Amino acid sequence: MTQEQEELIRATVSVLKEHGVALTTHFYKRMFAYNPELKNVFNMGNQQNGRQQTALAMAVLAYAEHIENPGVLMPAVDAIGHKHTSLDIRPEHYLIVGKHLIAAIAEVLGDAATPALLEAWSLAYEQLAALMAGHERTIYQDKVQQTGGWSGWRPFIVKDKVVESEEITSFYLYPADGGAVAGFTPGQYISIRMFLPQLNLTQPRQYSISSTPNGAYYRISVKKETGSTHPDGIISNTLHQEVKIDDKIDVSAPAGTFVLGAATDRPLYFISGGVGLTPLMPMLEASLERNPKQPKVWIHGCKGSAAHAFKDRLAIWGRDHEALSCHFFYDNLSPDAVTTGWHQGWVDLGVLEETLAADGEYYLCGPAPFIRKHYDFLLSKGIPGHAIRFEEFGPASLY
Ligand SMILES: Cc1cc2nc3c(=O)[nH]c(=O)nc-3n(C[C@H](O)[C@H](O)[C@H](O)COP(=O)(O)OP(=O)(O)OC[C@H]3O[C@@H](n4cnc5c(N)ncnc54)[C@H](O)[C@@H]3O)c2cc1C
Ligand code: HEM
Known part of the structure; x- marks a missing residue:
């Protein structure tokens, strides 16, 4: 990318940030209209409450601000990479997101979106996508190289359901194939995915692993999210009310960067x-x-x-x-x-x-x-x- 292109990008970051909500809302609307299959990949609850809208597109803008020194973003790229790999995001998905993001930028900037500016943004996005997809490749490689490890989704069986409090119930998840499960660092989460007939969609959610590594199962402990002024949480209520022992749920391998640090004597x-x-x-x-x-x-x-x-x-x-x-x-x-x-x-x-x-x-x-x-x-x-x-x-x- 030329210096001129970097300057073009920097000059538009503040305008795009100002119109951040318009940009991101537009982007998701467009992407889900052209690629509705991605509604099965995103947490559509987060789309309702607007949080994910801000996360993805704003992250692209944050990158653009650090375009000459993307190294400062690596800790965040790592955390996002853990989330992406737990949702089975693959390099080809970046092409879809890129196409809709650049189109949304063009639509939000209107006449200010010159071909030179859009070319600069496309290059910036490609750089970030390459950085992220490359990092995610190493995370996938780490996952499959472990004993009991895998990448993508794997069917698990609910072998036990234990009420821990009036709001929280634990689910003991064993792989349906009878194999071992990968170890993890305490603090990590798994994603689960379930088909919801009422939405006609498959939906993922993350749950922290509440047991220690044991090679055989993962325990998750889920709070039933009841909404008083808004609808009840869809997956947590399905888990509490409908999921029975011996039911199958898809699970992705442990991920996450919020983990217990290395051994020390510090309190x-x-x-x-x-x-x-x-x-x-x-x-x-x-x-x-x-x-x-x-x-x-x-x-x-x-x-x-x-x-x-x-x-x-x-x-x-x-x-x-x-x-x-x-x-x-x-x-x-x-x-x-x-x-x-x-x-x-x-x-x-x-x-x-x-x-x-x-x-x-x-x-x-x-x-x-x-x-x-x-x-x-x-x-x-x-x-x-x-x-x-x-x-x-x-x-x-x-x-
Ligand atoms: C890393 C990570 C770890 C997690 N670990 C755990 C864990 O260990 N245990 C746990 O219980 N959860 C955990 N969660 C949260 C979990 O992933 C889900 O977000 C949670 O269970 C709610 O999902 P849901 O499908 O039931 O609710 P959703 O249907 O996604 O709804 C989310 C919330 O929005 C409200 N809502 C629904 N519709 C609307 C609307 N139209 N307007 C406004 N509000 C609305 C719901 O009442 C609910 O409170 C974790 C999340 C992350 C990211
Ligand atoms: C350069 C491109 C991208 C950036 C900067 C980006 C950034 C982000 C950020 C900041 C989050 C929130 C992280 C967290 O919750 O910890 C996130 C989550 C997520 N991203 Fe990306 N992302 C990019 C590309 C993609 C692609 C290509 C896809 C797949 C189509 C994707 C799908 C998701 C999903 C499904 C989540 C979880 C959020 C949810 O389910 O609501 N992202 N991304």
Whole structure:
């Protein structure tokens, strides 16, 4: 790409960002009109709430801003690559996305979209697509080279369904072919895919693996998403209400970059809200096995006892491991139940300030406002950003 082309791109990034919603809405509308088969690949729930619209196209714009130094985007390219490979996105899909994205840019810019400008954007997109597809190839290669590993979708059988709380139920997934399953790093997720007759579509969703690696099965723990002012969550309710033992579900191999770090002696903090505890459960379990003496703090908030999943397991670990301390926050806790480790209200790291070590490693998972609040609080207390890892259960982005 010439310097002139790079300048053309930089000059239009701000205009496109300003019209970001128009651009992305237009792009998806166009793509799904010309390539309706892709409705089976995307999470159409995210299309409803607008989050994915912003993620993909805005990521392309973010890349354009760093066009002379795309290396700074590599951590994000890695995280997106994990999501893409867990959804079986292949290099040829990039051609489809590219075609519709450039057409949408032309339509949004109108007369300002000169042939030279569109050529520059096409080249920029091709560069990014090559970078991403190349990285994804290495992720697919890693997946298939593992014992029990695979790429794409593989049928699994639901061998057990265990109620963990009034909202969360676990599903034990074994491969239908009777083979082994790939290992994973605690914190990773799998994607599942199900055909939904009411939409006449297949739909994927991600679920963190809530068990530790065992070579035989994956356990996922799913919250039933009930909407009061909007429709109920479609896959979570199907799983809770309709999926029975011995039913088959397609599963893709473990993926994700929100994982337990390498072994150290630094104190570990696992901080979750609601169903956000699922990726942290195997992280805690693995760290208890790996280094029982390492200090660990489990901080969890939920509505109350009936909604509190895995509380018996945590009670056992808390009893058996001196190095583990637990703090639970309930929206509703009767005043006489407020004792050491039990708190009334939402998770408040302020009341635990003395236990927050400056050299700790922090893992956060929960809804976006939960993560933002605790991330900002930890930063304000001098915890460096690189020591705080987080995952939100929705589309992440490059910017
Ligand atoms: C990396 C990752 C890990 C995850 N791990 C877990 C996990 O371990 N456990 C877990 O339970 N979930 C997890 N999730 C979330 C999970 O993937 C699903 O998003 C969740 O189960 C909801 O899916 P659904 O099909 O039930 O809801 P959807 O049908 O996708 O709806 C999503 C939400 O939008 C609401 N909604 C539906 N229609 C509308 C509308 N028209 N307007 C406004 N709102 C609407 C629904 O009520 C629901 O709350 C994870 C997500 C990611 C990305
Ligand atoms: C340069 C091109 C692309 C960029 C910059 C890009 C960027 C992104 C980003 C930022 C996310 C959110 C990541 C996350 O949730 O963690 C995402 C998710 C996703 N991408 Fe891409 N992407 C590109 C190409 C593609 C292609 C070619 C496809 C396939 C047609 C695709 C399909 C998806 C899907 C299905 C998701 C999951 C989101 C959902 O289901 O709602 N992407 N992408």
